[in-house]
Amino acid sequence: QSDKKIDLTPLKKAGVPIFFIMGGPGSGKGTQCEKIVAKYGLSHLSSGDLLRDEVKSGSSRGAELTKIMEAGQLVPLTVVLDLIKEAMLKEVAKGSKGFLIDGYPREVAQGDQFEAEIMPAKLAVFFEVSEETLVKRLLKRAETSGRADDNMDTIKLRLKTFNEATAPVVAHYEKKGKLARIKAEGTVEEIFSEVVKHFDKAIKA
Numbered sequence: 001q002s003d004k005k006i007d008l009t010p011l012k013k014a015g016v017p018i019f020f021i022m023g024g025p026g027s028g029k030g031t032q033c034e035k036i037v038a039k040y041g042l043s044h045l046s047s048g049d050l051l052r053d054e055v056k057s058g059s060s061r062g063a064e065l066t067k068i069m070e071a072g073q074l075v076p077l078t079v080v081l082d083l084i085k086e087a088m089l090k091e092v093a094k095g096s097k098g099f100l101i102d103g104y105p106r107e108v109a110q111g112d113q114f115e116a117e118i119m120p121a122k123l124a125v126f127f128e129v130s131e132e133t134l135v136k137r138l139l140k141r142a143e144t145s146g147r148a149d150d151n152m153d154t155i156k157l158r159l160k161t162f163n164e165a166t167a168p169v170v171a172h173y174e175k176k177g178k179l180a181r182i183k184a185e186g187t188v189e190e191i192f193s194e195v196v197k198h199f200d201k202a203i204k205a
């Protein structure tokens with residue numbers, strides 16, 4: 001439980017659909033989310049971006065977060081969930097039609113706590129990509145991203161965390177019948193055409 005009191009009433013009242021977007025580091029979550037936003041007008045919240053913004057803000061917990069992210073580990077659940085709640089409330093106040101929660105959940109408990117405290121997700125989308133492709137994409141991005149975690153040592157640690165903590169989340173939502181597993185090795189457009197099939201169905205339902 002978080003020790004900060006965040007009033008979630010407006011968020012619950014809005015009752016807009018929520019989509020979890022999952023996949024290994026470099027699986028194309030951010031890339032596909034941009035396209036989903038353009039087509040469906042949903043609000044895109046990336047847990048990694050929210051954490052990097054928190055670091056940039058110079059807050060007292062920023063230095064601690066940087067250390068964890070550079071080690072490719074998961075930051076504490078309540079830190080991420082509070083940042084997401086606050087960002088969702090801001091979007092709801094602007095009239096959000098629904099949410100892409102990108103990079104979340106990364107462990108089973110994150111999803112369970114989110115759904116218990118906020119509301120159940122409509123669908124958990126999982127971008128399935130081989131480790132070889134993930135490493136290739138991240139090393140390419142490293143040439144220009146300036147991200148502290150886009151280096152071979154941290155990439156290995158991010159993959160380890162993904163395999164240990166996040167892979168069970170995929171099985172968790174599969175069991176619940178809420179998983180959309182998308183093979184994401186092809187081109188951005190090929191992958192998006194699969195994404196659209198799932199979103200068209202989920203948004204109509």
Ligand code: AP5
Nearest residue numbers: 025026027028029030031047048069074075103137141188
């Ligand atoms: P986060 O920022 O979420 O990083 P990540 O999961 O490692 O994912 P990326 O942002 O690197 O990649 P992506 O899947 O969005 O791919 P992208 O579209 O950019 O998290 C960073 C850290 O924050 C974590 O390690 C952790 O410490 C912490 N954190 C975050 N969330 C947390 C949580 N919930 N709980 C605890 N801690 C958390 O694509 C990658 C590259 O590939 C790009 O260059 C892109 O142009 C290219 N590309 C994309 N699609 C294709 C394609 N089809 N073909 C060729 N290239 C492609």
